[in-house]
Amino acid sequence: MRFHFKTSYDHDIRLFPDWYKFSLYAVLLLILLALPWIIDSFYLGEVTNVLIWSVAGLGLMLLTGQTGQVSLGHSAFMALGAYTCVNFMEAGLPFLAAFLLAGVVTGIIGALVAIPALKLHGVYLSIFTLALAILADDFIVILEPWTGGVNGYFAPEIWVFGIEINRWAAPETWYFLTLGTALFVTLIYRNLLRSPLGRAFAAVRDSEISAQAMGVDVARTKTMAFGLSCAFAGLGGALMGLFAGAFNNETFNFLISIQLLMMIIIGGLGFIHGAFLGAIVIAFLPQFLSIATDVLHITVPGLETGVFGMILIAFILFEPMGLYGRWLKMRTWLELFPFARRDMFRRQKSYLKTERLR
Amino acid sequence: MDVLQLLLSGLANGCVYGLVALGFVLIYKATEAVNFAQGDFMMLGAFIMVGLVNPQFMGLNFWLAVPIALILMATLGYLLDLLVLRHMFGQSQTAVVILTIALGFVIRFIAGVIWGHEPQNLHSPLALGDVRFGGVVLSMADIAVIVVTVIMTMLLWQFFQRTKLGLAMQAASQNQMAAYYMGIPVKRVQGAVWALAGVVACVAGILYASKGTLDISSGFIGIKAFAAAVIGGFGSLPGALMGGLIVGIIEPFAARYLPAGYSQIAPYALLIIVLVFRPHGLFAQVRVKKV
Numbered sequence: 001m002r003f004h005f006k007t008s009y010d011h012d013i014r015l016f017p018d019w020y021k022f023s024l025y026a027v028l029l030l031i032l033l034a035l036p037w038i039i040d041s042f043y044l045g046e047v048t049n050v051l052i053w054s055v056a057g058l059g060l061m062l063l064t065g066q067t068g069q070v071s072l073g074h075s076a077f078m079a080l081g082a083y084t085c086v087n088f089m090e091a092g093l094p095f096l097a098a099f100l101l102a103g104v105v106t107g108i109i110g111a112l113v114a115i116p117a118l119k120l121h122g123v124y125l126s127i128f129t130l131a132l133a134i135l136a137d138d139f140i141v142i143l144e145p146w147t148g149g150v151n152g153y154f155a156p157e158i159w160v161f162g163i164e165i166n167r168w169a170a171p172e173t174w175y176f177l178t179l180g181t182a183l184f185v186t187l188i189y190r191n192l193l194r195s196p197l198g199r200a201f202a203a204v205r206d207s208e209i210s211a212q213a214m215g216v217d218v219a220r221t222k223t224m225a226f227g228l229s230c231a232f233a234g235l236g237g238a239l240m241g242l243f244a245g246a247f248n249n250e251t252f253n254f255l256i257s258i259q260l261l262m263m264i265i266i267g268g269l270g271f272i273h274g275a276f277l278g279a280i281v282i283a284f285l286p287q288f289l290s291i292a293t294d295v296l297h298i299t300v301p302g303l304e305t306g307v308f309g310m311i312l313i314a315f316i317l318f319e320p321m322g323l324y325g326r327w328l329k330m331r332t333w334l335e336l337f338p339f340a341r342r343d344m345f346r347r348q349k350s351y352l353k354t355e356r357l358r
Numbered sequence: 359m360d361v362l363q364l365l366l367s368g369l370a371n372g373c374v375y376g377l378v379a380l381g382f383v384l385i386y387k388a389t390e391a392v393n394f395a396q397g398d399f400m401m402l403g404a405f406i407m408v409g410l411v412n413p414q415f416m417g418l419n420f421w422l423a424v425p426i427a428l429i430l431m432a433t434l435g436y437l438l439d440l441l442v443l444r445h446m447f448g449q450s451q452t453a454v455v456i457l458t459i460a461l462g463f464v465i466r467f468i469a470g471v472i473w474g475h476e477p478q479n480l481h482s483p484l485a486l487g488d489v490r491f492g493g494v495v496l497s498m499a500d501i502a503v504i505v506v507t508v509i510m511t512m513l514l515w516q517f518f519q520r521t522k523l524g525l526a527m528q529a530a531s532q533n534q535m536a537a538y539y540m541g542i543p544v545k546r547v548q549g550a551v552w553a554l555a556g557v558v559a560c561v562a563g564i565l566y567a568s569k570g571t572l573d574i575s576s577g578f579i580g581i582k583a584f585a586a587a588v589i590g591g592f593g594s595l596p597g598a599l600m601g602g603l604i605v606g607i608i609e610p611f612a613a614r615y616l617p618a619g620y621s622q623i624a625p626y627a628l629l630i631i632v633l634v635f636r637p638h639g640l641f642a643q644v645r646v647k648k649v
Contacts, residue, residue, distance in 0.1 A: 123455060126455055127633070139623075308460075309463030310460075316453055316457045
C-alpha cells in the first residue's frame with residue numbers, strides 16, 4: 001500500500017500522483033510505441049480501430065461521464081467532423097490543418113447546438129440529441145454538394161510531413177496517427193479535469209442546483225462541455241471516416257451514437273480508462289463472436305447487437321461502474337487486504353419525486 | 359378531397375404513433391422512467407400475433423389469438439419489471455434510459471432469431487376491404503385503428519383518474535417515499551404498469567401489423583412516437599394521442615407538399631422545435647422546477 005503525503009496544493013492536481021504511477025504509464029506508452037513491431041498488420045488495424053473509437057468515446061465521456069448530460073446524438077457530430085475534414089482537404093489544406101480545423105468547427109457547431117438544449121434535462125436531452133442524430137442522416141443527403149449525398153466520399157490521400165498515411169500499404173502510419181490523436185485528446189481531457197472548468201463539469205453533473213449555488217455558471221459550463229465533447233467526437237469521426245476509406249450518410253447513423261454510449265458505460269462512466277476499455281470491448285466483440293460462431297458452425301444474424309445489449313444489461317444491473325470500476329474495486333481490495341469492505345463503493349439511492357404537478 | 363384523404367390516412371398512422379406514445383406515457387406517469395424499448399415492445403407484440411395467427415406458424419383463429427397475445431405481452435412486461443427493472447429501483451433515470459435501449463436491442467435480436475429478418479404480413483380480418491364515402495377511400499384497418507385508439511385512450515385516462523390502482527400509480531411516481539408511507543406497494547404497482555404498457559404495445563402492434571408489413575426494425579417507429587409523446591407533453595395521456603395525431607397528419611402532408619428529401623425531416627424538426635420552445639410539451643404539467 002502506498003501513502004500520499006500531500007505537502008502542497010499542487011500535489012492534488014499533479015498529472016501523476018507518484019513515480020510509481022508515472023512509470024506505469026511510461027511503460028504502457030513504450031509498449032504502444034513498439035506495438036507495430038510486435039503484432040501483425042491485421043491486429044494493428046484492430047488496435048487502430050480501438051484507438052479511433054476511444055477518441056470519439058472520450059468526447060462522449062466528457063459530456064456524459066463528467067458533465068452528466070446524456071447525448072444520443074454524437075454520431076451527428078462524428079459525421080460533421082468527417083465531412084468538414086474531407087471538405088477542408090479538398091479545398092487544399094494539408095491534412096493536419098484540415099483535421100484540427102474539423103475538430104474546431106465541430107466543437108463550435110456543437111456549442112451552438114447546445115444553446116437551445118440548455119434547458120433540457122435528462123430524458124428530454126437524450127430525445128433531443130436522438131432527433132439530431134436522425135436528422136443528420138437526412139441533412140447529409142440534402143447537402144449533397146458538400147457531402148456527396150448517398151454516394152458519399154472516398155477518403156482522399158493523406159500526407160503528413162511528406163509521409164503518406166496509407167491503411168493498406170503501411171498500417172503502422174495509420175496506427176501512429178491515431179495513437180498521436182488519442183494521446184493528444186487524452187492529455188487535453190486530463191488537463192481539463194485539473195482545471196476549474198473540469199471541476200465545474202463535475203459540479204454540474206452531481207447537482208445543477210448546488211453548482212449554481214457555488215457560483216458555477218451552469219449554462220456556460222454545459223455549453224463548454226458540449227463544445228469540447230463535440231470537438232473530440234468530430235476528431236474521432238474524421239478518423240473513422242478516413243480509416244473506413246469511403247463513407248456516406250449511412251456510415252454515421254444514429255445506432256453509432258447508441259453504440260458509443262453503450263461503450264463508455266461498459267468501460268466505466270466518468271473514467272478516462274473507461275473510454276479505452278469500452279473501445280476494446282466494442283472493437284473486439286465482433287471478431288470474438290465471428291470466431292465463436294465459426295467454431296460452433298452456426299450463423300445467427302444480428303447476434304452482435306443482441307450480445308452487446310445483453311452485456312450492457314448485465315453491466316448496468318451488476319456493475320454500473322463498468323470495467324474500470326470493477327478493476328478499481330479489485331485493486332482496492334488487494335491494497336487494503338484484509339480491511340476492504342463491500343460498502344466502500346455503495347451507491348447512494350434516492351427516492352423519486354416527480355417534477356410534474358398533476 | 360385530396361386534403362381530406364391525406365388527413366384521414368394521416369389520422370390512422372397517427373393513432374398507431376399515439377398508441378406507442380401512450381405506452382411511454384403510462385410508464386413515465388407511474389415510474390418517472392422512459393421506456394426506450396416501447397417501439398420494440400410493439401414489434402414483439404405484433405410478431406407474437408404473427409406467430410399465433412399465420413398459417414406457417416400456429417394458425418390459430420385471429421379473435422382467439424388476440425387475448426393470448428395480450429396476456430403474453432402483459433406477462434412479459436411484468437416479468438421484465440420483476441427481473442430487470444426492479445433492480446434499478448432508486449437509481450438515476452439515465453441508467454434506466456440506457457437499460458431500456460439495451461432491452462430494445464435484445465428484443466430485436468430475439469424476434470429476429472424466432473421469426474426471421476424478412477418482412478411478414480399478419481393474416482388479419484381487419485386487413486380486408488375498403489370503405490369509400492364521397493371519393494375518400496379508407497381501409498377497414500384504418501377505421502379499426504382509429505376506433506380502438508380512441509377507446510383505449512379514454513379507458514386509460516379514466517383508469518388513471520378514477521380507479522384506485524390508477525391513483526396509486528400516479529402517487530407512486532409523484533413521491534415514492536410518501537406513497538410507501540401511504541401503504542401503496544410501489545414495486546408491485548410499477549410491475550402492474552409495465553404489464554399494462556405491454557398490453558398497450560401489443561394492441562398497437564396488432565393494429566400496425568393489420569395496416570401493413572412488419573419486420574424486426576418496425577420498432578423504430580418508437581422514435582416517431584417519442585416525437586408524439588414530447589409534443590403532447592410526457593405524462594399526459596390525451597396529450598400523447600394528440601401528439602401522435604399531429605405527427606401522423608404532418609407526415610403525409612409533408613410528403614405531398616415538400617420537396618423530396620425534406621419530407622421525412624418534418625416530424626423530427628417539429629420535435630426539436632417543441633423541445634426548444636415548449637420543453638414540456640403543448641400540454642405541459644410542469645410549472646416550477648423544485649429542488
